[in-house]
Amino acid sequence: MAKMDLQEKLVSSFMVLENLGELDLDSNVHAIRTEAISAFEKQGFPTKKDEEWKYTSLRSVLNHDYSVFPKAESEVEFKDVKKYFLHEVDSYKLVFIDGVYSSFLSDTTHDGYDICLLSAAFKKPKYKMVLDKYYNALAQQKNSLTDLNTAFSMEGAYINIPKNIVLPKPIQILNFYSGSEKEILLQPRNIVVVGKNSHCQIIERHQSLSDNVVLTNSVTEIFVGKRAIVDFYKIQNDNENASLIDNTFVQQKESSIASVNTFSFGGKLTRNNLEFYHEGEHIESHLNGISILDKKQHVDNHTIVKHQSPNCESFELYKGIYDDASTGVFNGKVIVDQEAQKTNAFQQNNNILIGDKATINAKPQLEIFADDVKCSHGCTIGQLDESALFYMQSRGIPTKEAKALLLYAFGNEVVEKIKIPELKSRITKLIANKLGVKLGFEF
Amino acid sequence: MIQIKNIHAGIEGKSILNGINLSVKAGEVHAIMGPNGSGKSTLSSVIAGNETYEVSQGDILLDNESILELSPDERAHKGVFMSFQYPIEIPGVSTTNFMKTAINAKRKAHGLEDLPAKDMLKLIREKSELLEMDRKFLSRSLNEGFSGGEKKRNEIFQMAMLEPKLAILDETDSGLDIDALKVVANGVNKLRNKDNAVIVITHYQRLLDYIIPDFVHVLHNGKIVKSGGKELALELEEKGYDWLK
Numbered sequence: 001m002a003k004m005d006l007q008e009k010l011v012s013s014f015m016v017l018e019n020l021g022e023l024d025l026d027s028n029v030h031a032i033r034t035e036a037i038s039a040f041e042k043q044g045f046p047t048k049k050d051e052e053w054k055y056t057s058l059r060s061v062l063n064h065d066y067s068v069f070p071k072a073e074s075e076v077e078f079k080d081v082k083k084y085f086l087h088e089v090d091s092y093k094l095v096f097i098d099g100v101y102s103s104f105l106s107d108t109t110h111d112g113y114d115i116c117l118l119s120a121a122f123k124k125p126k127y128k129m130v131l132d133k134y135y136n137a138l139a140q141q142k143n144s145l146t147d148l149n150t151a152f153s154m155e156g157a158y159i160n161i162p163k164n165i166v167l168p169k170p171i172q173i174l175n176f177y178s179g180s181e182k183e184i185l186l187q188p189r190n191i192v193v194v195g196k197n198s199h200c201q202i203i204e205r206h207q208s209l210s211d212n213v214v215l216t217n218s219v220t221e222i223f224v225g226k227r228a229i230v231d232f233y234k235i236q237n238d239n240e241n242a243s244l245i246d247n248t249f250v251q252q253k254e255s256s257i258a259s260v261n262t263f264s265f266g267g268k269l270t271r272n273n274l275e276f277y278h279e280g281e282h283i284e285s286h287l288n289g290i291s292i293l294d295k296k297q298h299v300d301n302h303t304i305v306k307h308q309s310p311n312c313e314s315f316e317l318y319k320g321i322y323d324d325a326s327t328g329v330f331n332g333k334v335i336v337d338q339e340a341q342k343t344n345a346f347q348q349n350n351n352i353l354i355g356d357k358a359t360i361n362a363k364p365q366l367e368i369f370a371d372d373v374k375c376s377h378g379c380t381i382g383q384l385d386e387s388a389l390f391y392m393q394s395r396g397i398p399t400k401e402a403k404a405l406l407l408y409a410f411g412n413e414v415v416e417k418i419k420i421p422e423l424k425s426r427i428t429k430l431i432a433n434k435l436g437v438k439l440g441f442e443f
Numbered sequence: 444m445i446q447i448k449n450i451h452a453g454i455e456g457k458s459i460l461n462g463i464n465l466s467v468k469a470g471e472v473h474a475i476m477g478p479n480g481s482g483k484s485t486l487s488s489v490i491a492g493n494e495t496y497e498v499s500q501g502d503i504l505l506d507n508e509s510i511l512e513l514s515p516d517e518r519a520h521k522g523v524f525m526s527f528q529y530p531i532e533i534p535g536v537s538t539t540n541f542m543k544t545a546i547n548a549k550r551k552a553h554g555l556e557d558l559p560a561k562d563m564l565k566l567i568r569e570k571s572e573l574l575e576m577d578r579k580f581l582s583r584s585l586n587e588g589f590s591g592g593e594k595k596r597n598e599i600f601q602m603a604m605l606e607p608k609l610a611i612l613d614e615t616d617s618g619l620d621i622d623a624l625k626v627v628a629n630g631v632n633k634l635r636n637k638d639n640a641v642i643v644i645t646h647y648q649r650l651l652d653y654i655i656p657d658f659v660h661v662l663h664n665g666k667i668v669k670s671g672g673k674e675l676a677l678e679l680e681e682k683g684y685d686w687l688k
Contacts, residue, residue, distance in 0.1 A: 386495075391531040394491050395545040395601060396519035396552070405544060409535025409584075 006062050011041050013068045014151055029122060032136050036150035043144035052143075055329045055361040056300040061215050061243040061269050066185035070099035070154070074178040076209065078105060081176055084207050088422040091203075092171045094157045098178050099186045101155060105174075114160040115171055118189055121158040130160055134193055138221045138249035143273070146247045149219040153189030156220075159202070163195035163225065170201040170420060175218075177242070179210025186216045196226035196253070201420060205235040208242040220248045224256040226280065231259045231419055237266040237430055240295075247273045254280025254309075261417060262289040263427055264299045265434045275304040278340075281311045289318040290414040292407075292434045293326035294355070300329035307340040307370075316347040319411050322358035333365040334375060341370050347377040352384060352410060354403075404437035444469045444506060444640050445490075445609050451500035452489045459485045461665035462501070467609070470637040474651055474676060475644045477662035478684045483644045484528060486662070487613040490642075491525040492518045505609065519545075520552040522608030522639075526598040526615050533585040538597060539567060541585045542604050549605065570603040574630045591618025599630045606634070611642045616650035628653030648680035661687055 014037045045062055046053040076097050085093070092115045095105035101117050108116045114127075121127035139146045157173045175188055194200050208214050224230045236244060244267055250258050264270050276285045291299045305314045320328045330349045351360045364377040384406055392402035408431060415431070418424040447465040451458065459482045467473050477483050489496050490503060492515035502509050510518050533541065546566075547557045558566070571581060574596055586594050595615055602610050612631065616624055631654050635641065643654055651659075651673065659675040660667045661684070668687050669675065 385531075388531045388533055390493050390495075390515060391527065391533070392541075392545075393515035394493075394519055394525055394527075395541070395605065396516050396549040397545050398516045398548060399514070401544065401548060402516075405536060405541075406533070409533060412535040 006064070006066065007041075007044050009065075010068065010148065010152075011037065017069070017152075028132055029135065032140075033151050036147040039141055040144050040147040040151060043147070046144060052302060052331070055327075056269070056271055056298065058269075064183040064213050064215070066183045066215060067181040068152070068185055070186075071180065074098050074100075074180045076102070076105070076176060076178050080209065081105070081174075081207070084174060084176070084205060086172060086203060086420075086423055086426055088426075089420065090169045092169060093174065094171065095174045095176065096155060096188060097176045098180055098184065099155055099175075099188065113162060113165055113167070114158060116158050118156040118158045118191060119154055127158070130193060131191075134191060134221065134223055136221070138251055138275075138277070139219050139247065142247065142249070142275070145217055145245055146219050149187045149189060149217050149247070152187045153219065156189035157192070159190070159192040159200070161194045161198045161200050164197045165195070166199040167201065170203055173202065173204040175206045175216065177206075177208040177210070177212075177214045179208070179212040181212065183213040184215075186214060188216065188218045190218070190220040192220065192222040192230070194222075194224050194228045194230050196228055198225065199229045201231045201233075203233045203235065203420075203423060206238055206242070206244055208239050211239065211241055213241045215243045215245070217245045218247065220246075222248065222250045222258070224250065224252040224258045226253045227255045228253070229257045232261065233418065233420075233423060234260070234262045234272075235427075235430075236262065236264040236270050236299075239266060240268055242267050243269040245271045245273075248275070250274075250276045250285070252276065252278055252280070252283045252285065255282040256280075257284040257286075259286035259288065259417070261286075261414070262301065263430070264289070264291040264293070265430055267297065267299075269298045271300045271302065273302050275306070276314065277306050278308050278312050281309050283309070283312040285312075285314040286417070287314070287316040287318070288414050288417050290411045291318075291320040291322075291328055292411070292431060293321070293328060293358075294323040294434075295326060296324070297326045298328070300331075302329070302331045304333045304335065305345065307334070307336040307343045307345060310339065310341045310343070312340065313344040314346070317414060317417075318349045319414050320349075320351040320360060321407050321411065322351065322353050322355060322360055324355040325357035326355060327358065328360040330360070330362045330379075331365070332363070332377070333367070334377070336366075336368040336370050336373050336375065338369040341372045343370060343373040343375070345373070345375040349377075349379045350410070351381045352407065353381065354384065401437055404432070404435040407435055408432070446504040447490070447501070448504070449501040450486075450489060450498060450503065452485060452496050452498045454485075454496055458499075459496075459665050460489065463665070463667060465660065465667065467640045467642060469640055471658065472635070472641045472643065472654060472656045474656035474659045475642060475662055476646065476648075476659060476676065476679055479646070481662040482665040483646075483662055484613055485665075487525050487611045487642070487644055490611055491515055491523060516548065517552070519605070519607075520549050523611075524602050524605055524607030524609065525611045526595070526602060526613060528614040528617065530586050530594040530598055532587045532589075534587050536585050537582050538585050538600075539581045542567065542601065545601070546604060566604065570600055573603055573633060574600045575626050576600055592620060592623040595619055596623060596627055599627050603630060603634055607639065609640050609642070610634075611644065613644045614646065615643070616645055616647065624650065625653060648676045651676045663687060
């Protein structure tokens with residue numbers, strides 16, 4: 001039998017799933033799924049002909065015979081995954097293995113707030129109100145990949161923090177892939193609702209534990225209430241056969257502060273679609289990212305900040321270091337609607353190319369329809385400063401360390417924004433590892 | 444200590460140094476003076492190992508061993524130090540972290556363990572006091588937003604930390620007001636001893652009032668055209684360089 005096209009396979013898998021009656025869910029959710037699969041079927045996977053996918057080809061990652069349905073929980077021992085947890089700090093943990101919840105490795109709560117599973121929320125009436133209001137509210141028909149996720153999403157994090165709660169510890173969401181299938185497509189789905197005045201920090205990581213092929217198509221919807229503060233950290237340091245398409249949508253209410261910080265050091269292909277929507281005045285949004293790539297790795301950061309209300313601010317800072325034949329894309333769109341007067345929107349994208357064959361495609365896009373705004377963007381692409389290298393060498397610092405130190409310093413501005421000290425030192429170590437040096441000190 | 448033998452060097456095929464000979468013994472201070480474009484800064488860069496310059500002829504011996512094939516960091520490990528005319532700004536790396544990295548790199552090259560943190564801090568405190576440095580500069584990004592004088596002071600602080608055998612001060616006086624000049628010169632003088640040597644490269648005689656040289660050499664068109672004692676510097680101050688051309 002000829003190998004079935006992945007799109008066809010997915011569409012027929014959806015029908016199988018429906019017929020098996022496994023999608024025994026709330027009727028609203030089921031309607032959303034059905035709509036999503038037909039939207040996906042109509043559009044198909046994006047190709048390089050799509051303007052938003054001009055520099056990122058999915059062809060090599062789609063050309064696999066992926067297993068689509070998660071199987072029962074695979075055996076993974078804590079000692080094998082311990083290093084991927086940020087264990088220096090106490091935290092809530094939501095751990096998924098091959099797309100299936102691992103109760104053994106997780107630490108959830110319902111005590112005053114819910115940090116639990118989406119699958120459970122789908123099935124219990126008491127979550128219905130929240131899901132009806134928020135589920136798919138931001139992800140709906142964003143692109144065919146979010147539709148695909150919506151059609152198949154069964155599991156992920158369900159985080160609902162009511163008003164006036166400062167979470168005592170961060171939440172870690174860890175998605176492991178055990179290697180149980182030769183090629184697997186995972187589609188985690190997270191929903192985060194943070195009520196007014198509440199604070200919440202989340203660390204998310206996708207990690208493959210084998211060399212088998214994995215494609216993760218993840219969707220996260222984050223709702224930030226009035227005066228709430230939410231910080232989201234994404235650690236993308238996966239191995240060579242792991243690819244990730246991350247779709248994260250943030251909606252902010254009046255006077256809230258939200259940040260999404262993306263650290264991309266690994267993986268074969270990573271595409272981050274990150275979108276912020278303002279609904280209310282005096283909102284602050286922070287989008288930070290650092291990519292350090294080598295070999296043939298590819299990372300594409302596609303961001304949208306939509307200023308829809310007056311007196312809001314957005315700060316965007318993305319840095320990239322590209323070695324060997326790695327490739328990067330930065331596409332940062334800032335939209336300032338006519339009503340959004342007194343907007344402050346800043347965007348900065350700095351890149352260093354080390355490898356002779358490395359490339360970066362950077363595209364800042366400002367669409368401003370209001371007249372009383374402050375918007376700026378800066379984009380640089382450069383090489384390591386030779387005179388700085390000589391200066392450091394003349395003080396006895398060997399070339400390799402000098403380069404690493406300069407690169408580290410280049411990225412440090414982003415690392416400095418991490419608000420969890422233990423995470424900051426973890427990221428510092430990941431960067432030092434990636435740059436292949438032992439930094440002689442802790443930043 | 445250092446012997447510069449018939450050095451010819453240039454950049455992109457353009458010759459700048461045309462046969463420099465200079466010998467500096469331990470405990471000595473040599474001043475190299477000369478008009479703009481005479482090759483002073485090229486000479487210091489060539490000694491420090493800046494690969495932008497090509498050495499086409501000659502040799503440089505440190506303690507009777509050629510250092511021409513060594514990289515700048517290897518030369519630094521052997522005790523060569525150059526104070527830059529225009530110190531480089533390195534955003535994101537504090538002076539303290541920069542020095543820790545440099546000192547531990549040198550120790551590693553000599554087969555030593557990293558200097559324990561408390562010894563490092565003590566050393567930094569001692570040396571920064573010697574240079575009357577404001578402590579806040581130590582935690583700021585190296586040279587970033589420093590005034591000209593602060594940068595030069597920081598250079599001598601680095602010299603104090605690294606305790607080189609041979610220190611080359613390239614136009615250290617430029618950009619310094621008289622008070623800063625005195626502090627910097629005083630720092631250099633306190634670091635002098637019978638085992639190390641200093642080469643002061645300067646356009647003006649001013650610095651030599653505070654760092655008294657044993658020998659003065661005049662560089663012109665990439666060659667030393669005249670050598671003498673410290674009185675030669677005063678003579679140059681009075682007559683200019685034209686009479687030597």
